[in-house]
Amino acid sequence: MSTPNIAILGSGNIGLSLAKGLVKAGIYTPQQIGLTRRNVAALAPLTEAGYQTTANNAEAVSKAGIVVLAILPQQLNKLLDEIKPAIDPAKHLLISVVSGVSCQDIRQHLGMDVQVVRAMPNTAIAIGQSMTCIATDTASNDNIKLVTSLFDTVGVSIRINEELMTSATALCACGIAFFLRSIRAASQGGTEIGFHAHDALKMAAQTAKGAADLLLQLASHPEQEIDKVTSPKGCTIAGLNEMEHNGFSSAMIKGIKTSAEKAGVLYKQS
Ligand SMILES: NC(=O)C1=CN([C@@H]2O[C@H](COP(=O)(O)OP(=O)(O)OC[C@H]3O[C@@H](n4cnc5c(N)ncnc54)[C@H](O)[C@@H]3O)[C@@H](O)[C@H]2O)C=CC1
Numbered sequence: 387m388s389t390p391n392i393a394i395l396g397s398g399n400i401g402l403s404l405a406k407g408l409v410k411a412g413i414y415t416p417q418q419i420g421l422t423r424r425n426v427a428a429l430a431p432l433t434e435a436g437y438q439t440t441a442n443n444a445e446a447v448s449k450a451g452i453v454v455l456a457i458l459p460q461q462l463n464k465l466l467d468e469i470k471p472a473i474d475p476a477k478h479l480l481i482s483v484v485s486g487v488s489c490q491d492i493r494q495h496l497g498m499d500v501q502v503v504r505a506m507p508n509t510a511i512a513i514g515q516s517m518t519c520i521a522t523d524t525a526s527n528d529n530i531k532l533v534t535s536l537f538d539t540v541g542v543s544i545r546i547n548e549e550l551m552t553s554a555t556a557l558c559a560c561g562i563a564f565f566l567r568s569i570r571a572a573s574q575g576g577t578e579i580g581f582h583a584h585d586a587l588k589m590a591a592q593t594a595k596g597a598a599d600l601l602l603q604l605a606s607h608p609e610q611e612i613d614k615v616t617s618p619k620g621c622t623i624a625g626l627n628e629m630e631h632n633g634f635s636s637a638m639i640k641g642i643k644t645s646a647e648k649a650g651v652l653y654k655q656s
């Protein structure tokens with residue numbers, strides 16, 4: 387079965403990352419991807435690269451089989467009103483990456499029984515390294531498989547229960563920012579102890595990548611790997627304990643909880 391053409395409504399950070407990731411993975415050509423944005427002039431480089439760009443969401447929907455909703459929660463209802471006349475539940479599959487909005491919220495606003503799958507990728511999708519969480523309530527197994535196969539080409543995906551999507555948003559989508567800030571902090575420490583900023587950043591980023599790969603490739607636990615680094619009376623445990631005395635783990639845990647709470651109210655507050 388060939389993959390239906392795709393329309394990405396909202397060509398911002400995540401919409402464009404998704405488009406670029408799908409093209410990089412060879413799943414779609416730019417010509418098979420519709421990209422919309424109100425200020426379509428801002429998409430000029432993508433038009434030149436062959437993407438079908440337009441400010442007309444309904445037109446993009448009518449040319450596609452898969453419709454990705456990639457706008458902010460507060461922009462969603464207006465967009466749904468705009469595309470409602472163009473949606474055919476027998477033809478279209480909606481994929482929503484919008485945080486804090488349930489499949490039921492979308493069907494309810496549209497007033498039709500269209501199939502909706504939620505996907506929570508992160509911006510590493512642009513380089514094929516996303517962690518994408520996928521959930522639905524009523525979509526068919528075939529459509530879930532289709533969405534999973536799409537996101538598997540641009541990273542790793544897992545299926546979760548829909549009620550965990552706001553938690554997934556915090557841990558995986560916001561998580562990119564959390565880990566990047568950790569790397570920046572490490573590089574700033576590196577500069578204080580003698581490295582030029584650009585060297586310190588490269589050294590911190592590669593060290594973080596190696597640490598993550600130790601877990602992913604060896605399927606081991608962080609503490610197992612930490613035990614291998616912390617020599618008795620050594621400098622690692624001295625630094626690590628100093629970080630913990632200053633609330634390192636606690637700050638990350640509290641930040642993730644706060645993010646998840648906020649993700650849960652984004653749509654209701656809009
Ligand atoms: N940025 C991220 O890392 C992630 C974001 N998300 C979710 O994806 C959604 C989009 O987030 P971002 O890409 O960060 O936001 P963004 O603000 O970068 O992108 C939204 C885009 O939609 C466009 N837009 C707004 N109304 C429109 C309309 N009626 N028609 C066409 N285009 C319209 C805006 O001009 C903007 O380019 C949000 O709901 C967010 O929660 C999900 C996972 C990761």
Ligand SMILES: O=C(O)[C@@H]1CCC=N1
Nearest residue numbers: 485555556559560652
């Ligand atoms: O900050 C946000 O609200 C969005 C959701 C996940 C990543 N960015």
